[in-house]
Amino acid sequence: MTAFDVLTIGNAIVDILSRCEEDFLVDNQIAKGAMNLIDAERSALLYSRMGPAIEASGGSAGNTASGVASFGGKAAYFGKTSKDKLGEIFAHDMKAQGVHFATPPLGGTPPTASSMIFITPDGERSMNTFLGACVELGVEDVEPEVVANSKVTYFEGYLWDPPRAKQAIRECARIAHEHGREMSMTLSDSFCVDRWRDEFLDLMRSKTVDIVFANRAELLALYQTSDFDGALDQIARDCDLAAVTLSEEGSIIVAKGERIPVQPLAVDKVVDTTGAGDLYAAGFLFGYTNGFGLSDCGRFGSLAAGLVIQQIGPRLQTSLRQAARDAGFIL
């Protein structure tokens, strides 16, 4: 069995990306910067109001797997698609990046998930996700050998939204820890944290999860506080290792009572923030599973996140390995 650096698990989604003005979000009651869950009917309505778009494979953990592979790491992915055009596109983009992806697709119903992403002039993205086939991801989709042979298994907090995925995650955690591997998660979205706060805290406190990724809003939501410093203290108690991203202020790594500040990449213009957190996690986990120190892991994260926000869409069309070489981070 191949050994993987990182296995990621998430909602397998194709993004439909378009620019819009701020008013559009207000008029259509879209929570800005958030992942809004929508049904098929609202999906059709919003699409009818959406401007010209482009399509790109997405899904938070899918973007992370793609990023790890782009750095030259060995990545695997579990996620549910359907036998349709978007499913074909999603699978192609994973395999073409060198990611192991073998989750069997559904027969066609529900369809492969899509997310309409509206990008406002400030570069912020607001997502509207129809989960489609993702609701069927279950414990039967766990490939035990892949989990056992992955240094880190990483999953999205978003997986608490579909009904059966959490069981798959718990099974992965069992296998991973049995093989001396580590489990990691992202809190995903502050509204998602609001929906699943107690379960997320339990995942951390029960040591089901070892490494946590969050942004500032998610961290504050987790501890229902406006005291950022206090929230950092709390997460330091709740998990072994956490990386908290702070947009243009970089990130802070919290490990064993230590706080390590990480500089962001200098960015001329933010084009589209889609995938920023996912690519930060990709860089961090690539470094972490390849023997780099925590500061360097953060630098890989800053590099990947800083590059992805200067383009439209969450999958970098250029090589992160080359970018890391150009930056002098690796040979």
Added chain:
Amino acid sequence: MTAFDVLTIGNAIVDILSRCEEDFLVDNQIAKGAMNLIDAERSALLYSRMGPAIEASGGSAGNTASGVASFGGKAAYFGKTSKDKLGEIFAHDMKAQGVHFATPPLGGTPPTASSMIFITPDGERSMNTFLGACVELGVEDVEPEVVANSKVTYFEGYLWDPPRAKQAIRECARIAHEHGREMSMTLSDSFCVDRWRDEFLDLMRSKTVDIVFANRAELLALYQTSDFDGALDQIARDCDLAAVTLSEEGSIIVAKGERIPVQPLAVDKVVDTTGAGDLYAAGFLFGYTNGFGLSDCGRFGSLAAGLVIQQIGPRLQTSLRQAARDAGFIL
């Protein structure tokens, strides 16, 4: 009936765009910079070898209609899709841009056309097109009222590849000229000119077509010469008005014995040339149908072409009307 500035007619295609190295084109026998026609089998083979991609509506004349609408012009489009996901995407992107598009789709077979576009590090695009549903565009798809009410009807030379479209074009020309309108075409691609040279020359000499767009390679192919200056003289005799694009050297408008040079837009870095000619035509025809002089038409063309080559994909995500305002071309 609404009056349209420009009606465009072409192969309705969704582009699948990915970066590749020069070697990839050689190894896969893809003619660089050209539109390579492929069948379903080769399409599947090339897709299996293609890197991670993004999808965007395309089709030469489709891009032109989208560009005219982006300038604020009134545009219409005829082109054949199928009732499938790519057809849905294509139709959405046209209508979302404000383009009139009502060609009835096929039931599902053949599928909506797609073109795998490989972008080399120099920004050049090499297209591999599976025509799919486009082969069924025919005279029954002509909406006579739309033709009669469009100031210019513009079509792709590419339409000579599917079997029945040329009959539709001749019918459009009959209606257009009966209503005192003008017909325009692009020579599309030098290999396409090689395939249909005599018929293209006949379209011009019979005055079926009034305005011709070409790039340097297409013009030289048309007259089977390496004498660019002589070729300009020849096209001046064969049609009333021609615009010949010259990549980074801008373009030359040939009208009534006069040659008008047009400067290109200053471009920092060519990201992807996909759609450059299509957007030049969009700018030119927007100006032409809105009362601007020929030099100004050329400036609109340079602006649109210069912007589209600084992004991936042939449909601008930003407003050309705003860009024209920012450049001081319009109020």
